[in-house]
Amino acid sequence: MDDDAHLVVGYVLGSTDPEMARLAATSRLYGAMTGAWLDAAGVGPGMRVADLGCGPGDVTLAAARCVGPTGSVVGVDDAARPLDRARRRARDEHLETVTFEQGDVLSWEPAEPLDAVVGRFILMHLPDPVAAVVRAAELVRPGGIVAFADVALTTRGSLPELPLLTASKGWFIETLRRAGRSVDMALRLAAVFHAAGLPDPVLTSAAPAERGGDAVGWSIVAGDVTSSLPVIERTGVTTAAEIGPDTFEQRLRAQAAAHDAVLLNPLVVGASARTPLSRA
Numbered sequence: 001m002d003d004d005a006h007l008v009v010g011y012v013l014g015s016t017d018p019e020m021a022r023l024a025a026t027s028r029l030y031g032a033m034t035g036a037w038l039d040a041a042g043v044g045p046g047m048r049v050a051d052l053g054c055g056p057g058d059v060t061l062a063a064a065r066c067v068g069p070t071g072s073v074v075g076v077d078d079a080a081r082p083l084d085r086a087r088r089r090a091r092d093e094h095l096e097t098v099t100f101e102q103g104d105v106l107s108w109e110p111a112e113p114l115d116a117v118v119g120r121f122i123l124m125h126l127p128d129p130v131a132a133v134v135r136a137a138e139l140v141r142p143g144g145i146v147a148f149a150d151v152a153l154t155t156r157g158s159l160p161e162l163p164l165l166t167a168s169k170g171w172f173i174e175t176l177r178r179a180g181r182s183v184d185m186a187l188r189l190a191a192v193f194h195a196a197g198l199p200d201p202v203l204t205s206a207a208p209a210e211r212g213g214d215a216v217g218w219s220i221v222a223g224d225v226t227s228s229l230p231v232i233e234r235t236g237v238t239t240a241a242e243i244g245p246d247t248f249e250q251r252l253r254a255q256a257a258a259h260d261a262v263l264l265n266p267l268v269v270g271a272s273a274r275t276p277l278s279r280a
């Protein structure tokens with residue numbers, strides 16, 4: 001953990017409307033990969049599933065489609081705002097098997113034993129990801145599924161290199177490091193599962209590439225910076241005046257369009273394993 005980690009406690013990205021839009025863009029890019037990860041994990045009809053750090057519910061709803069009408073999925077998050085949005089979406093999709101509960105992923109208790117615990121883009125935000133995976137494994141029945149997906153932020157890049165992308169990548173990564181968070185959790189998942197006492201996980205991955213100024217990924221790059229702006233400033237990485245958050249995305253897209261840049265969105269890896277059939 002970085003020396004400056006004491007500067008930040010809690011979640012770095014907040015739950016503003018722009019942050020909800022950033023998560024929606026992320027889900028568009030990684031929706032297919034998320035389906036493949038849940039599928040490889042074995043999330044299937046009739047299962048009882050929890051989605052930890054569910055945010056606005058994309059993974060919760062994807063899991064609900066996997067488990068069908070005979071299964072159930074509960075989404076858990078400690079922030080009220082994304083949960084409101086998630087509940088609305090589940091209602092709109094008439095998914096009656098889905099519920100949402102407010103709670104901390106490290107202390108939340110399910111009403112009944114689960115077949116699977118999943119979570120996307122949550123471990124990187126937790127000070128002790130191994131403890132979270134240990135906790136997830138305790139919540140499932142023997143032989144149950146533990147599945148987490150996360151991102152490797154250092155793998156994001158473009159050709160040609162764009163000055164605004166290079167700068168913003170540096171700001172975001174340095175901020176997370178100073179906050180004591182992992183910037184490359186995607187590549188650490190196997191080690192985290194091992195440290196949590198689980199078997200070697202099955203891994204699935206995606207790093208979508210897009211071309212030009214209209215790429216979806218530019219709004220995620222801009223959202224990373226604007227959503228974490230209070231923490232960027234608090235950790236002393238840079239200032240709002242240098243970032244220019246109101247015009248940041250527009251300037252980034254203009255640079256991308258001017259150079260017909262190809263954006264390599266960051267690698268996301270999904271890991272899954274089954275808990276032992278008998279507890280040691």
Ligand SMILES: C[S@@+](CC[C@H](N)C(=O)[O-])C[C@H]1O[C@@H](n2cnc3c(N)ncnc32)[C@H](O)[C@@H]1O
Pocket residue numbers: 011013015023027052053054055056057058059076077078079082103104105106119120121122125
């Ligand atoms: C980056 S978002 C990911 C949301 C969702 N899983 C997705 O993939 O779109 C992380 C979410 O985890 C929640 N979160 C962070 N720390 C948490 C904790 N200790 N307990 C419960 N939720 C937490 C945040 O409120 C946020 O909604």
